[in-house]
Amino acid sequence: MKKVISVKPIEGKKVEIVFSDGVSGVFDVTPYIRSDFFRRLEDEQYFRQVSLFFSGIGWPEGQDLGPDTIEAELQITSLCR
Numbered sequence: 369m370k371k372v373i374s375v376k377p378i379e380g381k382k383v384e385i386v387f388s389d390g391v392s393g394v395f396d397v398t399p400y401i402r403s404d405f406f407r408r409l410e411d412e413q414y415f416r417q418v419s420l421f422f423s424g425i426g427w428p429e430g431q432d433l434g435p436d437t438i439e440a441e442l443q444i445t446s447l448c449r
Contacts, residue, residue: 373387383418385442
């Protein structure tokens with residue numbers, strides 16, 4: 369099963385992602401923040417608390433995104449296999 373092995377917050381409500389298969393890229397969280405569940409991510413300090421959560425990424429108050437969702441919308445920056 370593919371999983372996120374590294375996540376780093378960057379400007380513009382985006383995160384740099386590295387998957388277990390070496391694929392890496394930038395994932396824009398902005399479209400998700402429009403929903404009530406993710407609205408807390410509007411706060412920049414809170415957004416920067418992103419971390420690995422199971423196979424995907426998550427934040428302290430339970431907001432999370434799985435690897436399939438991230439992969440489907442990832443702007444790929446490199447393929448290292």
